[in-house]
Amino acid sequence: MELEKFIDGCRGEMTALLSELVKCKSVRAEQGSGMPFGKEAKRALDVMLSKAEELGFSVKNVDGYCGCVDYLPDEADGIKLGILAHLDVVPEGEGWTMPAFELSEKDGKFYGRGVTDDKGPAVAALYALYAVKSLGIKLKSGVRLIFGTDEENGSSDIEYYLTKEKMPPMTFTPDAQYPLINCEKGMVRVEFSLPFPSGAIKSISGGQVINAVPSSARAVVNAEFSEKIKAAVSEHKNIVTEQQGDELVINFNGISAHASTPEGGINAVTGLLNALSKIDLSGQNEAINALCKLFPFGETNGASLRLDICDEISGGLTEVLSIIETKDEQLCCKMDIRFPICSSKQQIHERLSAAFEPYGISIISYTGVEPHYTDSDSELVKALLSVYEEFYGKKAECIAIGGGTYVHEIDGGVAFGPEHDGTDYKIHGADEFLPINEFTENAVIFAKSMIKLCAQEEDSQ
Ligand SMILES: [Zn+2]
Structure with a gap:
């Protein structure tokens, strides 16, 4: 309850950050020095990393390809969990009835390019980590958030990241759907x-x-x-x-x-x-x-x-x-x-x-x-499914898909959220939206996932 309350209290700040990110037209564009995917992708990454720094995290800019936000308390034994989200978007296309690169709110939904794919979940991940830190939840292992900027055009951001940095042993990306995808053909x-x-x-x-x-x-x-x-x-x-x-x-x-x-x-x-x-x-x-x-x-x-x-x-x-x-x-x-x-x-x-x-x-x-598969009996899969089941009070099973997600080339990776079955969030289409309750709900679910996988026993309730 404390966690939900804390995150609910951050709603205004989360919305302000999402709004700033949606204003960045981070569609892949001509590269420049320190901006491999153009100036707007760089701007989105800068916005995200400076907010993370302001919230007290140590951050690292991986040459403009990706950004890392770490929470690794002194007593922790190393980074265990990674959450991978992306700050680039596809072009607006045609048919919008709302401004594509401005955050609008109507009938309980946020509208704007990237609110669901994937800027909203990126903001939710940051505030999930902020909640864990602020509530003094003791972690025995650390968490790294990785924000990429080239998911929509072949994920060369991740390729570059892997030449410079290690991927955490367990990584999920909230860039697909719930409950969880562990098998990609x-x-x-x-x-x-x-x-x-x-x-x-x-x-x-x-x-x-x-x-x-x-x-x-x-x-x-x-x-x-x-x-x-x-x-x-x-x-x-x-x-x-x-x-x-x-x-x-x-x-x-x-x-x-x-x-x-x-x-x-x-x-x-x-x-x-x-x-x-x-x-x-x-x-x-x-x-x-x-x-x-x-x-x-x-x-x-x-x-x-x-x-x-x-x-x-x-x-x-x-x-x-x-x-x-x-x-x-x-x-x-x-x-x-x-x-x-x-x-x-x-x-x-x-x-x-x-x-x-x-x-x-x-x-x-x-x-x-080649195909991608993370064992359904792995610690990561079991933990995330149990977080989902406890939160929504319904049984959840792994999904296999024919497409590829952001973790296709990442060993031990799975996709977890943000879309729920039965809703068309119009990602890549006109009037992309995110139900506002899901914005903070995602943050709660991500925080619970961090706690389940990384917290010390006495705090893992
Ligand atoms: Zn995406």
Whole structure:
């Protein structure tokens, strides 16, 4: 109770700090000396670190990439717990009804870019630490807060940090969702091509980004074939044809979804290929049929590529053929694969090569990251889940996801908060918000986590 009361008493100060941080337009920008991600990211980091210093903590600026705030009382045996949050944000985009770079308050919510992702949780972490210090809770191990400034563009901040500083043995990031994510699938991105001689189809194109189910794809038909092909596809419920001069354009309309959860989408590229495979394309059927065999419309588990790998902790592999285009008598494709922790980049590469080989498909590029997993029986996971369960009075279990969080490359790391299931906080969208009660609630939960993991026995109640 004392803890809740203390943090509630800090609400005004916390809000003032959040407001100052939201005013920093910390979108990645041109670098300068001491500001690897631009001047606004630097400003956000300076604001945070000077407030932490003012609250009595020792701080360190890791060359503008990250900032550290330590609480390591003399009697403590070293840093044990890290909380990792980021102060950079994505651009505002369009459609805001509130100012994007000013903190506004309406109907019990804070609005502004970054209030949930991830400036609000960063402020909550600082005041959680301040509460622990101010209430004189004795720690037997120390806590380090790490504030990064490049999460949204590939986390090069963490890469740099690791060349200069150690990560605490246990680290959580409040940059995803509750209750807790301890398993993140591996990811690979593959580019490949196959011969596509000239014939009925002049060009095929579809998909814009590699990490999404493509929502639209189109084929342009050479004039001499347009009547025949129009007749063959005109009844299809996802297809709209359009006459442009003497060429026919076939548009397939699908539904987009994130590549980590492709089951919810309708893949326009494989849908279009499937429709085309049923027509005589005058020499082009071989390539189309090969793709249809390997990537059947509606399949997302990679079964036809012999990639349907699954384990109990992470669930099944997912794959998306996300981009296609014709270039120099080739069909050039890109795909995204999320694979379970029982597999590896190497194994996926071997299986994919074997599946492609009979069709003369060559892999042009292959990149990715291995899966991330922190044992659900680890001290960190058990402690955080019990804090969550005690606070909300409901049972909590670990979550496995297909995407990657800020701790993907950090051994022993997990994601813990800030989003609750059932609420769309509009992170990365217009009118991003944070319910005001969750702002301080997060601080209480983080403080309880510090106490559970780092306090001396008599204070751990
Ligand atoms: Zn984030």
